Amino acid sequence: MATTPLVAAPVSDSLAAAPGKDVVIQTRDLWKIYQMGTEQVAALRGVSIEIHRNEYVAIMGPSGSGKSTLMNLIGCLDSPTKGQYWLNHQLVSELDDDALAHIRNHEIGFVFQTFNLLARATALHNVELPLVYAGVAAAQRADRALEALRKVDLVDRKLHRPNELSGGQRQRVAIARALINNPSILLADEPTGNLDSTTSNDIMALMDKLWDLGNTIVLVTHEPDISEFAHRVIYIRDGQVARDEVTKRGRERSGQTPLSARGQAEPTRGRPGA
């Protein structure tokens, strides 16, 4: 299969060019090669990207483009075959399973297309689950989980099980769970894939609100409508970055700084440095 020659996306086009902002995600020449029987299949072929704090980035691509693989690597669910990945200035591409688990717990907030909540646990318990693995005491966990549910407006459903919640509500619980440990990035994989258009808009509005609060959001999608909510889109094709450009929204916002930087809302989320 012929590979398209690529030009590295000019980083200066993105919102990130503003001085003083630090880099949360930096990958250098990431490769992921799978062994399929006797064949070797390269899902990622040298991906280098940079995402700064409080960016709102969408990663787009058709199925088979490698965007899911890139997402798994960014989310520390997997390690690259070649190349490096710095998350919050920490080289995570060579960490072992336990260390990756720790990173996932503290630095990554996952939001999945199929919600991935524990079916037999209440909303409250689902939200506090990352804190269980972080070793936080029970009373504190409950407080923080309640606080997170408040942010997504679901306190009155805290004792409901997922099967007693609508799709939109489940996703909001998942988002609260993703935020509970103050992660460096919010990683959403087709978050509206299982939702109708009205609920999808509600969820994307919530994402906007979270960006306003200072979160760094990485959205993986194949739907152009959804990717337009982000401020920057990285197009992946055949395992490489095809384009990296600011969206319409991004251009509208480039003159503005988010609430957090204006010092009018809560302090910046995420921790600088390792």
Added chain:
Amino acid sequence: MHLKESLLVALDTLWSHKLRSFLTLLGIIVSIWTLVAVVSLVQGVNQYVGDKIAGLGSNSVNVSQFSLDDVTDQKRFREAQKRNKPITLSEYQYLRAHATLAQAVAAEVQRQTGTTLKAGNHSMTDVVVAGDTANSVALAQFTIVAGRFLSETDESHDAPVAFIGADLATKLYPGTNPIGQQLNIDGHNFLVIGQASVMGNVFGQSQDSFVEIPIGVYRGMYGTRDSIGVNVKAPSALLLPAVTDQVRVLMRNVRHLHYADKDTFGIIGADSLMNLWHQLTGVIAGVMVGVSFVFLVVGGIVIMNIMLAAVTERTREVGIRKALGARRKDILSQFLVESAVLSTVGGAMGIGLAYGFTLVAGAVTPLPFSLPWLAVLAAFVISTSVGLFFGIYPAQKAAKLDPITALRAET
């Protein structure tokens, strides 16, 4: 902290699949039940037998043709049959004359099967008919409730008199005083001269179904081939070993046994009876423990199977937990706790059933039944260990799941 989370998940899982959990646990429940029940049973019976044997007179020994060892297996018994000779009346007289340390030396010979006793319209069969010396009363466990025991005169004159046990009084002479009445033993007439107190049952066998007649009369009726038993009573428990030794020396002497020859007779005391008892129950207990062990292994394998199914069923859940930061050991401990909880609950149920069993058995039999707490503790430890041991393989499988693949699974 994680432990509590695992514990809650485990209990919740168990409860939400009640039937499946119960079926899984059957092996464990049955094995723990048998284990604890057997231990209680053995303890109870030992207690009972110990009490009864102590009641039989812990200060005396019985000299007879065979010892307890001689009858424990076929081979020994055949050897003993060739080697041992019946005790004779003259040997008894010799012992009586020379066992200076003993308080009393009495002789008894008896039979039970095929005996028929009649009095008026009433009759009894298979009663113990015993020919005793007059001094047997000194070793007796009963007291005389009416009349008198056989006397020296009765003995020396072979008088046809009989001393009856409590059962005979009620069955052959209901409503009347048996003393002075006639008693027909296997075709021979006797005069009833005395009655014994009630002694009760041993293992459901009545101890009160006997009649004692002078030993000379017995031998006149039934011949002189039956082996005589010589009962020797020591003045105290402390002196029993010395008395036993003296009796043994006297017997070997009167039979002209050489130093290296084995005894051609047996001396049976309370402790040898207890030893035999322990031997027998030991075998039974061993078999039962073996059986419950087999059930335990089966139960453990069933748990392992169910946990493997559970891991497959909850692959997605494991993926979610790992994505949220659970490490391998978190997943491992979660599933280990689950299988341990499962098996411990099974053990608890088994113990509960065993407790019920001891209550029922205690009410229905004369045996003292209790649940030895050591057995309960051991049962808990064993059942939890089985869960942990057989749960390791499934737990490891879960811990090794790749989060990406796991998240794509059905459940």
